[in-house]
Amino acid sequence: MNAQEELTSVSGIKSTPKVYPLYPPVSDDGVLALSDLNEFCRGQLDSLLGIPTTTMFVLDFSRVKLWDISAVLWLAIALQFYRAEKLPFRLRLPEVGQDTLPGEKIDFQKSADFLRRWRFDVALAHVGELEGILVSDQVNYFAAGPRQYYTDENLRKNPEGLLEKCLTNRLMEIRDLTRENTKTRRREVSDDEIQQTIRIFQDAKVGNILFNNCNIQKDDADCFADSLVTESLLNMKQHPNATTGMLAIAVLGRSRELILAVVDNGDSIASTILDTYNRKYGTTLDRASLPAAPLHERAKIIHYATQRGVSRKPPQPMDTDEEVGLGLTYIKEDAIDKYKGKLRIVSESVQLIYFNSSLADPEKKEWPHKWKGNLLRISIPLKAGRY
Amino acid sequence: MPAKQILVVHVPRQHLDFVRSKGLIPVQVDSWRKDALHKTPLKEIICTSSGLDPLRYGIRNAYVPIQVPSDRDRGENLLMHYFTSFFSWSFHKAVTEEGFAGNPGVHLAVNLMPFCFPASVADKIIKGLRKFLETTEAARKGCVHITFLTRNSCSFQNSQFYRDTVSKDTYNVKFSLVDYRGHHCEGMSQVRKPIGRELFHNMLVGNDKWFYRQLVYGTNAFIGHFIMPNSHVRTHYDLTEFVREDGIYEFLYRRIDETIGMRSNVIVVYHGIERVALQRLSSQLVRHSERFTDAIEFQGKIRPEDVMGADAVLILTDIVNTGRSVKEVYDKICALRESKEDVFCYSVIAMENSPEAGLGMEILAAARIQRKYYETDKKKCLLCQLAQPSTEVHKAEDFRVVHPDQLTPYDFWEMVFDCRALKRKEQEHTGRILAYRVETKDIIERYRHWLKNVLKYKLESAMPRRVPTKILTIREKGGVAFSALVCLALGLNTKVIMPVGRDELHRLMLPSAQTSEPGLLAQERVLLVDDGINEGNTIRMLSNYCTKHGADPIGVAVLDSRLGESELKRLRAYMGRAPIVYLYAWPGKVIHYDTLKNS
Numbered sequence: 009m010n011a012q013e014e015l016t017s018v019s020g021i022k023s024t025p026k027v028y029p030l031y032p033p034v035s036d037d038g039v040l041a042l043s044d045l046n047e048f049c050r051g052q053l054d055s056l057l058g059i060p061t062t063t064m065f066v067l068d069f070s071r072v073k074l075w076d077i078s079a080v081l082w083l084a085i086a087l088q089f090y091r092a093e094k095l096p097f098r099l100r101l102p103e104v105g106q107d108t109l110p111g112e113k114i115d116f117q118k119s120a121d122f123l124r125r126w127r128f129d130v131a132l133a134h135v136g137e138l139e140g141i142l143v144s145d146q147v148n149y150f151a152a153g154p155r156q157y158y159t160d161e162n163l164r165k166n167p168e169g170l171l172e173k174c175l176t177n178r179l180m181e182i183r184d185l186t187r188e189n190t191k192t193r194r195r196e197v198s199d200d201e202i203q204q205t206i207r208i209f210q211d212a213k214v215g216n217i218l219f220n221n222c223n224i225q226k227d228d229a230d231c232f233a234d235s236l237v238t239e240s241l242l243n244m245k246q247h248p249n250a251t252t253g254m255l256a257i258a259v260l261g262r263s264r265e266l267i268l269a270v271v272d273n274g275d276s277i278a279s280t281i282l283d284t285y286n287r288k289y290g291t292t293l294d295r296a297s298l299p300a301a302p303l304h305e306r307a308k309i310i311h312y313a314t315q316r317g318v319s320r321k322p323p324q325p326m327d328t329d330e331e332v333g334l335g336l337t338y339i340k341e342d343a344i345d346k347y348k349g350k351l352r353i354v355s356e357s358v359q360l361i362y363f364n365s366s367l368a369d370p371e372k373k374e375w376p377h378k379w380k381g382n383l384l385r386i387s388i389p390l391k392a393g394r395y
Numbered sequence: 396m397p398a399k400q401i402l403v404v405h406v407p408r409q410h411l412d413f414v415r416s417k418g419l420i421p422v423q424v425d426s427w428r429k430d431a432l433h434k435t436p437l438k439e440i441i442c443t444s445s446g447l448d449p450l451r452y453g454i455r456n457a458y459v460p461i462q463v464p465s466d467r468d469r470g471e472n473l474l475m476h477y478f479t480s481f482f483s484w485s486f487h488k489a490v491t492e493e494g495f496a497g498n499p500g501v502h503l504a505v506n507l508m509p510f511c512f513p514a515s516v517a518d519k520i521i522k523g524l525r526k527f528l529e530t531t532e533a534a535r536k537g538c539v540h541i542t543f544l545t546r547n548s549c550s551f552q553n554s555q556f557y558r559d560t561v562s563k564d565t566y567n568v569k570f571s572l573v574d575y576r577g578h579h580c581e582g583m584s585q586v587r588k589p590i591g592r593e594l595f596h597n598m599l600v601g602n603d604k605w606f607y608r609q610l611v612y613g614t615n616a617f618i619g620h621f622i623m624p625n626s627h628v629r630t631h632y633d634l635t636e637f638v639r640e641d642g643i644y645e646f647l648y649r650r651i652d653e654t655i656g657m658r659s660n661v662i663v664v665y666h667g668i669e670r671v672a673l674q675r676l677s678s679q680l681v682r683h684s685e686r687f688t689d690a691i692e693f694q695g696k697i698r699p700e701d702v703m704g705a706d707a708v709l710i711l712t713d714i715v716n717t718g719r720s721v722k723e724v725y726d727k728i729c730a731l732r733e734s735k736e737d738v739f740c741y742s743v744i745a746m747e748n749s750p751e752a753g754l755g756m757e758i759l760a761a762a763r764i765q766r767k768y769y770e771t772d773k774k775k776c777l778l779c780q781l782a783q784p785s786t787e788v789h790k791a792e793d794f795r796v797v798h799p800d801q802l803t804p805y806d807f808w809e810m811v812f813d814c815r816a817l818k819r820k821e822q823e824h825t826g827r828i829l830a831y832r833v834e835t836k837d838i839i840e841r842y843r844h845w846l847k848n849v850l851k852y853k854l855e856s857a858m859p860r861r862v863p864t865k866i867l868t869i870r871e872k873g874g875v876a877f878s879a880l881v882c883l884a885l886g887l888n889t890k891v892i893m894p895v896g897r898d899e900l901h902r903l904m905l906p907s908a909q910t911s912e913p914g915l916l917a918q919e920r921v922l923l924v925d926d927g928i929n930e931g932n933t934i935r936m937l938s939n940y941c942t943k944h945g946a947d948p949i950g951v952a953v954l955d956s957r958l959g960e961s962e963l964k965r966l967r968a969y970m971g972r973a974p975i976v977y978l979y980a981w982p983g984k985v986i987h988y989d990t991l992k993n994s
Binding site: 151178199202203204206233234236238239242335341342 | 412415416418420421422511512513514515516546547549550553555576860886888
């Protein structure tokens with residue numbers, strides 16, 4: 009497919025193609041974090057929406073050396089939205105070329121390796137065909153690229169450290185948790201996929217891996233799979249209308265953290281909890297006006313969903329006054345009290361960061377996003393282990 | 396029968412889909428053999444956790460036959476309602492059944508071990524229980540003791556509802572938790588007491604026949620021509636994997652325990668090519684029993700102080716062939732101890748012709764496999780005489796090497812002979828009668844672990860980095876069984892197998908035939924699989940099916956092929972030059988029975 013055809017198929021406009029690169033901001037050391045993604049979407053992509061254009065925008069991520077896995081997943085949800093909004097774009101991903109500086113060669117090889125090993129193509133499958141998403145010289149990026157650093161084959165015999173152990177047990181892959189419902193022909197979060205993911209974590213005895221490599225107490229380490237991962241996956245099922253749901257874990261050696269990221273494109277946490285919230289506080293907020301509500305109001309609603317004794321489900325006539333289902337609360341308590349980590353929730357254009365104590369109020373920030381969805385990012389510090 | 400009963404209640408299989416959709420995720424309970432929960436030690440575990448006297452209690456199992464609530468009936472909190480009915484039925488059963496009536500209390504054990512669930516789901520279970528307790532006066536009056544058997548007791552201990560319920564006096568119920576990892580706790584207590592490992596060891600231990608079957612049929616195996624320092628061998632079992640399986644250590648411990656008798660202060664000296672397995676076994680022995688004081692590896696020499704102070708020495712080895720290498724260890728230890736008494740040799744496996752005694756020592760083995768080792772003299776080694784490709788073995792990894800020439804004719808026909816798989820004049824699914832054919836199902840079943848290794852090697856060589864997303868096969872026993880083997884070899888889920896009936900394949904071969912789903916396989920990388928190629932007709936039909944559903948096959952994988960080179964070329968050309976991977980090629984073409992009869 010040539011550039012003209014590519015452009016026509018994406019935007020529906022026939023005209024001379026112009027290619028315009030857009031560069032996401034990355035930190036000096038080449039890290040693409042959630043905040044960088046926010047800046048990129050808000051500052052560059054959102055302003056292009058709704059404008060008829062003959063330009064093909066190349067979202068050029070080729071300078072990214074290190075990826076935050078939560079940013080990778082959230083990027084996929086964002087791209088899904090921009091594609092639906094008919095923004096003509098292609099992705100350029102990091103690759104070592106002839107003009108790559110010798111000193112940076114390994115960094116970019118590792119960066120490309122990371123996307124291949126973590127199966128970013130699985131996430132991109134929710135956006136569309138790879139041929140229609142990647143720039144033409146990278147359409148075989150995932151099929152043909154070498155896996156030099158993040159590979160399990162070389163490590164299988166004698167893996168050492170958390171990352172290698174996780175790689176050899178196939179834990180380091182983006183897991184797509186949705187499947188097409190044969191009756192409704194819609195994709196939805198699937199019990200089969202959740203079961204499969206939990207089995208993979210159970211079979212890999214991830215508790216033992218964390219215990220042996222990270223100096224996390226055995227009981228707490230066992231809870232990672234039994235409790236934290238399971239709770240996060242079940243939580244995703246609570247968000248109505250999700251057609252995409254993904255989970256991934258990664259080790260950030262630089263900050264010595266284990267990251268668990270879960271994203272979906274369903275209704276926001278705030279919208280699903282709203283009825284309960286209105287009853288509790290006597291407010292009359294409705295779902296349509298939620299995006300326009302002030303930051304503190306949206307943050308308060310999401311924070312309310314993490315409180316003990318709160319469920320998103322409407323009360324049933326047969327129920328007693330106590331509600332059940334404290335998924336987000338347990339995730340928060342486990343992440344902060346048990347693992348001394350951080351929980352970051354992005355939903356309804358708000359970012360809440362919990363740390364230090366699960367009882368403390370979270371740090372609140374605007375994180376504007378035009379797409380529907382929820383992101384949970386749990387980071388667990390790895391204090392004295394081998395990574 | 397003891398006067399009092401503990402009722403162990405289980406979620407029935409028919410309810411698994413329902414409970415899974417509500418957050419109780421079924422996972423394999425891999426450290427409990429299937430029937431383990433029904434054995435006596437469970438009673439001891441429950442009694443230990445509940446503070447009951449095991450001698451005075453019996454145990455009964457029941458699958459709770461209640462109706463699963465539907466969305467229409469109960470709104471959203473279906474799991475809670477399910478457990479209300481679950482406890483209601485269990486309690487009713489416990490107070491009305493013979494053996495329970497007249498008891499001072501009701502003891503229920505709820506088996507949730509097959510499920511992984513977080514605290515928010517434990518909330519719902521407890522909420523369901525509370526609903527039952529609140530509405531049933533009998534339950535409040537009677538003393539009820541409920542034990543939850545769980546994979547991870549933290550799910551309950553973290554649950555707000557569990558903590559609230561346990562701390563309230565409103566309910567006349569005692570709670571305890573049993574954790575799959577081997578501890579229990581009562582009520583609110585966060586203190587977990589260990590359940591004696593003996594109980595678990597007793598539960599897991601199997602018999603000789605079971606051990607042998609686990610080794611021969613359930614363990615990754617390598618067959619070839621392995622050249623060892625003192626012998627040539629044909630078969631090697633992956634002991635590193637084997638000793639990790641449930642019950643294997645327990646079996647070996649019991650046998651070793653019988654061997655050393657009542658002796659204490661025993662030093663374990665391990666020696667063998669499967670170092671990791673032996674290291675694991677030795678350290679388990681030391682951890683398990685105080686009678687084993689230390690474990691050391693024999694690396695050509697041994698320090699006097701290691702073995703002189705011990706009351707007994709156990710030489711632990713992996714596989715005994717000639718016994719000469721164990722003899723070397725034995726002699727060195729005996730020389731240091733100045734006495735041969737209390738030095739024992741124990742091997743996990745011995746060959747059929749390995750010496751039990753005769754080298755001046757006795758070598759006991761947990762299993763004696765029905766294969767022989769050969770002498771290093773080429774004239775005495777059958778494998779050398781048959782010119783089987785050989786591999787020199789210096790470390791355990793060397794056994795894992797697959798030779799490009801495999802399967803050799805000897806490999807293939809030995810399997811056929813072992814499985815009695817050669818059939819004569821039998822009618823096939825296709826209706827034709829061949830003079831000779833091989834029934835592959837038993838071969839695949841019996842040799843799957845080895846064939847998996849060979850298949851993996853061949854597929855990776857022929858189709859590097861091309862992992863199929865769909866495996867298209869014929870809906871017949873052999874095809875489906877071999878497809879499952881391909882999945883095992885490539886680490887794929889068996890869900891990728893797509894069996895198609897022969898009728899449908901025939902129908903689509905007609906030029907005018909249409910398919911209702913032309914794009915069914917459009918996005919897939921399809922591998923065609925059958926157990927064998929006789930004349931290539933089935934593969935042609937599968938290829939045609941694949942093409943008509945929007946994909947070109949990436950290759951073919953079969954166990955054996957009876958096509959000559961030119962026919963294979965033609966078949967490849969038919970499929971757009973996709974590679975054909977076969978493990979064994981017959982030297983001659985297919986002979987139909989009719990042809991043979993006429994000639």
